[in-house]
Amino acid sequence: MNDLLQFVLKAHGGLERWESATTIHAKGAIGGFLWTRVGQEGVLANADMTVDVHQQRLVFAGFTGPELSGVFTPDRVEIRGKDGTVVVDRVAPREAFTGLGQDDPWDELHVLYFAGYALWNYLTAPYLLTHPGVELVELEPWRESGEDWRRLQARFPQDLATHATEQFFYYNSSGLLRRHDYAADVLGGSPAAHYSADHTTVSGLVFPTHRYVVPVQEDGQALPEPILISIDFSEISVDSRQG
Incomplete structure (x- = not known):
């Protein structure tokens, strides 16, 4: 296993805890300019989701209506x-x-696919990076916000639903995720920086509770706006196998 990934997994609760986790339940507000642009403003303003840790499956309770699920x-x-x-x-x-x-409008099933795979990826990281076929290379550190962040370049296999084959993960000196760069295929491949903060520990696992996504320039510097997506989790819980 990649040395940096080992350090990061330990910082986020350890491989053993991630392997024993079965589901993650999270509630929160998901907003940002993207949803307005595609005609779905407010669709996930009160998101309630359950993630299967070991397979790509996510269920939204109350999706598009109180009696419905996605x-x-x-x-x-x-x-x-x-x-x-x-x-x-x-x-x-x-x-x-x-x-x-x-600027073309999305329907509710576009939202369900995009938000489903994206939030599954976000909530299972960094365990996500242990998925079979993921290739990792540590790059030179990146200087931002007065800190040196260690970086992992990840190449994802075709059998994993994710933003793009190539993505970049930035970690601070404590091993916590601070930034995640990608150019989402389903959004036309425009580069973006996804920032993470306000980490919390739940059942021994560590999750950032505040996230936001902004455009990135060719030199890798992020623009302050528009905020394309914002994610603020108000509740997170984890179910695990016993023993």
């Missing part, structure tokens, strides 16, 4: 009624973004 998996997204019946679904949901321009 179920994300990489190959299918569904909106279900209270009794579990499928109200609407989409197979191969990533393909539905093909040909969409940056």
Whole structure:
């Protein structure tokens, strides 16, 4: 295992705790200019999600209505009624973004796929980086906010739903995630910097509770605005296997 990843996993609770975790439940507000741009402002203003740690599956409670839920998996997204019946679904949901321009409107299933895979990635990191087929290289440190942040370049396999094949993770001297760079394929490949702060410990695992995403210039410097996405978690809990 990569030396920096070992350090980071330890800082976020340790590999053993991540391996024993089964689900992560989180509530919070998800906003930002992106949702207005695609005609879905407020769609996740009161997000309530449950993440399966060991498979790519995320369920939003109350998605688009109090009696509905949204179920994300990489190959299918569904909106279900209270009794579990499928109200609407989409197979191969990533393909539905093909040909969409940056200002073209999304439907609710676009939101479910994008938010589903993105939040699954965010909430399972850094355990995410132990997924089979992920290739990691430590790069030279990056100076920002008066600190030197260690950086991991990650290349993700095709079987993992994520923003892009190549992504970059920045960690402070304590091993905590501070920045995450990517150019999301489904958003047209525009570079962005995703900042993380206000880390909290839940059942021994460490999560940033405040996140925001801004554009990035060619030199790697982030712009202060617009805030494309904001994420503020008010509650996080973890279920784990016993023993």
